[in-house]
Amino acid sequence: MIELSDVHKSFGKVEVLKGITASVEKGEVVCIIGPSGSGKSTILRCINGLESYDRGDIRIDGARVDRNAASIVAIRTQVSMVFQRFNLFPHRTALENVIEGPIYVKKEPRAEALERGRALLARVGLAEKADVHPPQLSGGQQQRVAIARALAMQPKAILFDEPTSALDPELVGDVLGVMRKLADDGMTMVVVTHEMAFAKDVADRVLFIDGGVIVEQGPAKSVLNQPQHARTQDFLRRVLHPL
Amino acid sequence: MQAFWRDTVEFLPILMSGVALTIIVTIGSLLLSTVLGLIWALMRVSGIGVLSGLSAGLINVIRGIPIIVLLFYLYFVMPEFGVTMTALQAAILGLGIAYSAYQAENFRAGIEAIDKGQIEAAQAIGMSWAQTMRRVVLPQAVKIVLPPYGNVMIMMLKDSSQASTITVAELALQGKLIASSTFKNTSVFTLVALMYLTMSIPLILLVRHFEKRAARK
Numbered sequence: 435m436i437e438l439s440d441v442h443k444s445f446g447k448v449e450v451l452k453g454i455t456a457s458v459e460k461g462e463v464v465c466i467i468g469p470s471g472s473g474k475s476t477i478l479r480c481i482n483g484l485e486s487y488d489r490g491d492i493r494i495d496g497a498r499v500d501r502n503a504a505s506i507v508a509i510r511t512q513v514s515m516v517f518q519r520f521n522l523f524p525h526r527t528a529l530e531n532v533i534e535g536p537i538y539v540k541k542e543p544r545a546e547a548l549e550r551g552r553a554l555l556a557r558v559g560l561a562e563k564a565d566v567h568p569p570q571l572s573g574g575q576q577q578r579v580a581i582a583r584a585l586a587m588q589p590k591a592i593l594f595d596e597p598t599s600a601l602d603p604e605l606v607g608d609v610l611g612v613m614r615k616l617a618d619d620g621m622t623m624v625v626v627t628h629e630m631a632f633a634k635d636v637a638d639r640v641l642f643i644d645g646g647v648i649v650e651q652g653p654a655k656s657v658l659n660q661p662q663h664a665r666t667q668d669f670l671r672r673v674l675h676p677l
Numbered sequence: 678m679q680a681f682w683r684d685t686v687e688f689l690p691i692l693m694s695g696v697a698l699t700i701i702v703t704i705g706s707l708l709l710s711t712v713l714g715l716i717w718a719l720m721r722v723s724g725i726g727v728l729s730g731l732s733a734g735l736i737n738v739i740r741g742i743p744i745i746v747l748l749f750y751l752y753f754v755m756p757e758f759g760v761t762m763t764a765l766q767a768a769i770l771g772l773g774i775a776y777s778a779y780q781a782e783n784f785r786a787g788i789e790a791i792d793k794g795q796i797e798a799a800q801a802i803g804m805s806w807a808q809t810m811r812r813v814v815l816p817q818a819v820k821i822v823l824p825p826y827g828n829v830m831i832m833m834l835k836d837s838s839q840a841s842t843i844t845v846a847e848l849a850l851q852g853k854l855i856a857s858s859t860f861k862n863t864s865v866f867t868l869v870a871l872m873y874l875t876m877s878i879p880l881i882l883l884v885r886h887f888e889k890r891a892a893r894k
Contacts, residue, residue, distance in 0.1 A: 517798060523812075523817075
């Protein structure tokens with residue numbers, strides 16, 4: 435469904451992606467792990483055209499991702515994104531955040547969007563927060579609203595960019611719980627994360643990225659339990675046993 | 678003091694007719710400068726080289742010309758090119774253009790203060806640039822922009838007096854006319870000053886309200 439072939443991307447003179455080739459099948463959950471600055475987030479941002487890429491090819495169901503083409507709008511409505519810092523619209527209520535895309539981008543009738551918006555907030559456990567503005571919500575609640583906002587677009591896939599990294603530790607579980615439910619429901623997900631337990635339990639596949647290349651990839655349990663590559667082993671040791 | 682009250686009663690009606698024009702000039706040029714300033718600011722942040730360059734150049738040209746020269750140009754020079762307008766029209770147009778440069782810089786600062794994540798979130802749900810501005814960026818920028826906008830309102834109220842130089846009979850010109858025909862300079866100009874102050878006070882309070890609201894966020 436999502437296909438990257440030989441994707442290169444530089445910021446100025448620094449090449450952050452040095453030939454990424456990977457694919458994500460429909461219904462699959464793929465976790466991308468790796469040290470910070472390795473290019474994980476850049477991959478996600480290239481997939482929905484928040485960043486351009488210099489060489490190679492990214493395709494969503496065969497359609498090429500080009501952030502300067504008119505087709506990018508259609509692609510973005512099919513591939514939603516959840517950000518590390520939530521990026522909810524602070525001047526709109528939780529419900530208004532959720533229905534913004536359906537009403538103003540997909541031109542759905544307001545009544546229909548509202549009904550689905552409320553159902554989605556209920557699905558992430560925030561039915562009673564529909565009329566609250568984001569600054570009055572905890573980080574975990576904000577991120578769940580952001581997930582509902584992504585779902586409201588009825589996307590084919592959702593990209594998660596370190597969705598729990600900005601959260602207090604006790605709030606991480608709620609967000610991961612919602613994501614696990616999504617995975618169980620068959621949503622295609624690409625998740626950049628440092629939550630190894632989540633990757634192990636929920637992901638079908640794990641990609642380990644370092645220095646702009648995919649160092650190792652495979653079924654989640656085998657990459658995380660028996661990493662083959664020295665760099666993967668070193669990274670996992672430092673993440674799992676920081677002391 | 679008694680003389681002052683007598684003069685007040687005598688001159689106030691004439692000065693009030695000037696106040697009406699002062700208010701018309703101020704509101705007219707405020708609206709025009711807001712619209713133009715928003716256009717310049719949006720051109721500036723559009724990310725399109727030609728537009729933002731044009732806007733930057735335009736703002737510098739406008740900023741570099743004194744208001745009074747701009748007014749003379751519109752009222753005395755434009756007729757030579759076949760464009761004639763009334764003094765009031767020229768005053769509103771001139772002040773509106775002059776202040777659009779300051780409005781634009783203020784609006785741009787407000788727009789650029791919005792977190793980039795907001796723009797990315799809007800793009801990520803497929804919003805166009807125009808939708809992102811209208812639905813996400815501008816509503817949030819308003820809060821940041823309002824306090825300086827209030828200050829511009831006060832400055833425009835006072836600078837509307839420059840319209841007197843092209844024969845708009847607003848408050849300052851009415852005052853000058855009365856003073857030069859009665860020689861009661863002290864009474865007349867004290868009265869004029871007090872009337873400007875009276876009109877400014879609500880605006881000053883408004884700015885304070887805006888500032889408090891912005892600080893709460």
